[in-house]
Amino acid sequence: MKFVSWNVNGLRAAIRKGFLDYFHEIDADFFAVQEIKLQEGQIDLELEGYHQFWNYAERKGYAGTAVFTKHEPLNAYYNFDHETVQPEGRLITLEYENFYFVTIYTPNSQRTLERLPIRLEWEEQFYDYIKKLDKIKPVILCGDLNVAHQEIDLRNYKSNHGNSGFTKEEREKMTRLLDNGFTDTLRYFYPQEEGLYTWWSYMKTVRERNIGWRIDYFIVSDRLRDNLRTANIHADIYGSDHCPIYLEIIDI
Structure with a gap:
């Protein structure tokens, strides 16, 4: 199965910039998007062969997530309690016979850390939610987690220690997850490779010089490691300040 995750920073804008060309070319089984920035009824997206799941933020033009999949789930959930809708539209869980597929858009701490x-x-x-799911069946998690976990995950790590997305607290939360039954799939294949980033500032020439951060992830339950075939970053795909990330898993 092929999986894609992409923070599109406004889905309607991304579509104007070629989103659908990439979508059809990659032909993923699961395609998750974050920061859709739209409300129900503001887009009519015809994706033949795909089931669509949307979690809109209550606030207009803000956050939100969606999943497009060829595989109809047993259940779809939109909050940690499986009963309500997350008010900022940050979570979608699809349940299948052998696994859960989860996409999230983690809140940003903001430049002043006011939302930390x-x-x-x-x-x-x-963390409690993912661990609960993992006790039932394996989890495939993706999305914009808004944290660069290690110094290798951003270009200018020395000047960014303590900044939003690279605070000790945020990084420790990621470490806890990975130390308790979960695998960062990209680092599973490329543990020491530098320059693998998924987000770049819109400042002039920043992306061209690859001065970026890796804040988008595919993370899976450890027991799926033997099923991992490949994990990649598609940094050559534009249309957002993030790029798509890709995962392929077999025999699930």
């Missing part, structure tokens, strides 16, 4: 407490509360809820 909210972020850390989210991290606690998220």
Whole structure:
């Protein structure tokens, strides 16, 4: 199965910039998008052969997630409690016979770290939720996690220590997850490779010089490691300040 995740920074804008060309070319089984920035009824997306699942933020033009999949799930959930809808549209869980597929858009701590407490509360809820799912069946998790885990995951790590997305607290939450039954799939294949980034500032020539951060991830339950075939970053695909990430898994 082929999986893609992409923070599109506004789906309607991304479509104007060639999103659908990439979508059809990659022909993924699961295609998750974050930061769709739209409300129900603001887009009519015809994707033949795909089931569509949307979680819109209550606030207009903000956050939100969606999943397009060839495989109809047993259930779809839109919050940690499986009963309500997440008000910022940050979570979608699709349940299948042998696994859960989860996409998330983790809250940003903001440049001044004013939302760091909210972020850390989210991290606690998220960790408990993923661990709960993992006890039932394996999890395939993807999305914009808004953290560069290690120094290798951003170009200018020395000047960014303590900044939003690279605080000790945020990085420790990621470490906890990976130390307790989960695998960062890209680092599974490329443990020491530098320059693998998924987000770049819109400042002039930043992306061309690859001055970026890796904040988008595919993370899976450890027991799926033997099923991993490949994990990649498609940095040559434009249309957002993030690029798509790709995962292929066999025999699930």
